Amino acid sequence: MILRTFSLSKFFDGLKALDRVNIEVEEGKITLVIGPNGSGKTTLINVITGFYKADEGKVEYKGEDITNKPPHELYRRGIVRTFQIPKPLKKLTVLENLLIARENPGEGIVGALTKAYIPKEKESVMKAFEILEFLGIEHLWDEEAQNLSGGQLRLVEIGRALMSDADLFVMDEPLA
Ligand SMILES: Nc1ncnc2c1ncn2[C@@H]1O[C@H](COP(=O)(O)OP(=O)(O)O)[C@@H](O)[C@H]1O
Ligand SMILES: [Mg+2]
Structure with missing residues (x-):
């Protein structure tokens, strides 16, 4: 199992949003969590990815x-998430939104000024186009995010997650 929760609980005042949740996510598989509005799906993601603190239980x-x-430590360990409401940078194009999502290979000023950065950037652009093609939105690469439909924004959000080299993708409402 790549991910496991043990008796995970989260309370908001008197409300039990998560009540001793146990889930198992197998490596190389897609695991879906299904439930009506308000059943705690987003809360579960927020607790797993470190955006909320668990009140009891454990995440492995x-x-x-x-x-x-x-969250930043979990990202470093290979966990990336998407949000129920996509948060792209509206004035940037689709391609730019994907490029800034990737951990900058030449991070810091020194790295950014080294020549090694240029081939890395080219590689990132190629990776971005592969992902856009896979998602079926390659034709939108130069469109500003603010001009996209809700469904297209959702795909950009997934594309941003795929730009990382993460091992675990935790997606909120990816089918919406
Ligand atoms: N930050 C919060 N503060 C208070 N209550 C919250 C908060 N986030 C979620 N809830 C409550 O927790 C319950 C589960 O919500 P949520 O995890 O968003 O469900 P889902 O994603 O399945 O629709 C709901 O009753 C919701 O109102
Ligand atoms: Mg939700």
């Missing part, structure tokens, strides 16, 4: 306890 990723670790 690759056999390690990652309960209540902050």
Whole structure:
């Protein structure tokens, strides 16, 4: 199992949004969580990915306890998430939104100024186009995000997640 939760709970004042949830996610598989509005799907994602703190229980990723670790640390360990409401940078194009989602290979000023950055950038552009093609929105590459439909924004959001080299993609309402 790449991900496991053990008796995971989250309370909002008197409300039990998560009540001792146990899930198992097998590596190389797609695991779906289904439930009506308000049943706690987004809360579960927020707790797993460190956006909310668990009130009880445990989250294990690759056999390690990652309960209540902050989102940036989980990202570094290979967990990436998408949001129920996509949050692209509206003035940037689709391609630019994908490019900025990738962990910058030449991070920091020194890295950015080294020549190694240029082939990396080319590689990132090629990766972005592969993903856009896969998602069927390649023709929109130069469109500003603010001009996209809700469904297209959702695909850009998924594209941004795919730009990372993550091992676990946690997606909120990917089928919406
Ligand atoms: N930040 C919050 N503060 C208070 N209540 C919340 C918060 N987030 C979610 N809830 C409540 O937790 C329950 C589960 O919500 P949510 O996880 O968004 O469900 P779903 O994603 O399945 O629609 C709902 O009753 C919702 O109102
Ligand atoms: Mg939700």
